[in-house]
Amino acid sequence: MLKYFTILLVGLLVVLPAQADQVTTTDSTTLDLDSAIIDSTSTVINESVSSTENSMLESDSQLVKEPIIRVGLLKTKTAVHFKSPNDYNIYSATEMVGFLSANEEAVLSYKNGKFFLKSNTLKLESKNFWRFEPVEENSFFNLPNCGRTLYNRKITYCTYRGVFEYQYGQISKMPYLINELPLEDYMKGIAETDNNSAQGYIKAVLVAARSYAYKNISFNPPTAKRLFDVFASTKDQLYLGYVSEQKMPRVAKMAQETSGEMVTFNNKVVTTPYFSYSGGKTKEWKNRAGKNDRPWLISVECKYDKGKRKLGHGYGMSTHDALMRATKDNWDYVQLLEYYYSGTQVEKIY
Numbered sequence: 349m350l351k352y353f354t355i356l357l358v359g360l361l362v363v364l365p366a367q368a369d370q371v372t373t374t375d376s377t378t379l380d381l382d383s384a385i386i387d388s389t390s391t392v393i394n395e396s397v398s399s400t401e402n403s404m405l406e407s408d409s410q411l412v413k414e415p416i417i418r419v420g421l422l423k424t425k426t427a428v429h430f431k432s433p434n435d436y437n438i439y440s441a442t443e444m445v446g447f448l449s450a451n452e453e454a455v456l457s458y459k460n461g462k463f464f465l466k467s468n469t470l471k472l473e474s475k476n477f478w479r480f481e482p483v484e485e486n487s488f489f490n491l492p493n494c495g496r497t498l499y500n501r502k503i504t505y506c507t508y509r510g511v512f513e514y515q516y517g518q519i520s521k522m523p524y525l526i527n528e529l530p531l532e533d534y535m536k537g538i539a540e541t542d543n544n545s546a547q548g549y550i551k552a553v554l555v556a557a558r559s560y561a562y563k564n565i566s567f568n569p570p571t572a573k574r575l576f577d578v579f580a581s582t583k584d585q586l587y588l589g590y591v592s593e594q595k596m597p598r599v600a601k602m603a604q605e606t607s608g609e610m611v612t613f614n615n616k617v618v619t620t621p622y623f624s625y626s627g628g629k630t631k632e633w634k635n636r637a638g639k640n641d642r643p644w645l646i647s648v649e650c651k652y653d654k655g656k657r658k659l660g661h662g663y664g665m666s667t668h669d670a671l672m673r674a675t676k677d678n679w680d681y682v683q684l685l686e687y688y689y690s691g692t693q694v695e696k697i698y
Contacts, residue, residue, distance in 0.1 A: 414608065414698045415565050417534050418576035419587055421508070421525040422494065423517060427457040428525060430480060430512060434487035438465070441476035448480065453492070456514045458523045463514065477515040488590050491525065498539075498588070508589040509533045518572045526576050527589070531561060535603040537589040543596040548674035549667075550602050551681035555694060556620040556665060557585050558603075559610040562697070563619050606681070608698040611689050613644045617697060620689060622667055623660025626650040630688065631662035644689045652676075664688055 431453040438446040438454075440463070448454055454467040456478055465472040480489065487509070494506040510529030517524040541553045564584065565577045578584040593600045610617045619642070633645035640646070645663050652672035660666075665688035673679040679687075682694045 412698045415531050416528060417531050417561060417565055419527045419534065419578055419580050420576040421527055421580045423520045423522050423524045425522050427455050428514060429492045430454045430456060430489060431492055432487065432489035435483040436480045437483060439479040439481065440474040445472060446470050458516055477513060480512040505588040505591045507591050515575055517575060524575055532607050534587060536593040536600040537587050539586045539588045539592045541599060543598045545671060546674035548680045548684060549671045550599055551606050552670055552684040554603050555606050555609050555611060555681060555685060556622055559617055559620040560585060562610055562617055608696045609694055610697050611685055611692050612695045613692045618644055621664035623662060625656045625659040625668050626653040626662055626666040627656060627658035628654040630666060633663055644692050646690045648688060
């Protein structure tokens with residue numbers, strides 16, 4: 349049982365409300381990952397807000413293009429260091445203003461409505477935010493002083509794929525660090541499970557996490573109140589980026605194996621909440637009017653949760669019960685997802 353408890357520990361991060369954020373930084377007064385945790389059934393209101401429905405969620409037509417997701421990494425009052433083994437173009441909003449060569453370090457700061465950038469070859473100032481776009485695909489960057497750690501481990505999670513933005517948050521009243529990248533690159537860095545669980549369980553969590561992320565993507569340009577789609581912390585789902593991808597290669601491999609797959613109901617991608625323990629049965633979703641507007645979230649039996657204390661919101665997939673079914677009963681990920689999300693299918697959307 350100790351093994352299973354350890355496996356579930358990471359799963360608790362996204363689904364437990366009203367606890368302190370498990371991702372910490374070296375300087376909690378300057379680098380803040382937003383300590384509140386909410387269920388994945390809730391609406392996030394901050395620099396990231398609820399998703400907009402749109403026609404791209406239809407799955408009964410031609411496959412859609414893989415979307416781009418914008419992730420709010422953290423907010424900070426201190427200067428931020430940026431470095432990459434790859435070449436990056438530098439933009440002030442949409443205007444290209446410079447070039448940062450591989451291994452050249454830039455320091456970014458914000459003061460009195462102005463953005464500053466310094467490196468060995470550059471000294472820039474702008475009223476608009478900084479955006480770093482890689483010259484070549486599969487590039488990644490590092491934020492040497494970000495200090496993101498997990499459970500006080502010595503490993504820091506400060507390396508990410510794709511585009512980096514340094515923007516001022518109108519709600520947080522301080523700069524926000526944003527990572528923009530293809531959804532599948534984001535999925536490789538998801539840390540909602542561990543590297544050693546049963547394959548069916550890992551894939552079920554990944555497909556549920558992908559569906560959740562997809563439903564939160566805005567297909568409109570960013571606004572002052574919506575700088576990004578999801579938080580990198582447990583406000584949404586834990587995203588640790590390139591380092592997590594390297595530390596958990598089996599998870600990254602299974603993300604690739606399920607690329608584009610999501611949970612659908614009546615040919616539309618749906619919200620797929622998950623939690624830790626049910627106490628024996630999941631809960632049926634009802635809206636404020638008492639009607640079931642998410643008919644895929646009905647009560648189902650969780651035989652491996654019986655006798656255990658309920659932990660989490662209770663809607664959708666019990667990760668403990670799913671882990672046990674995958675481990676002991678050899679259920680695959682499609683079986684798991686179609687069991688906890690009634691009347692759904694697992695479909696390839698892109």
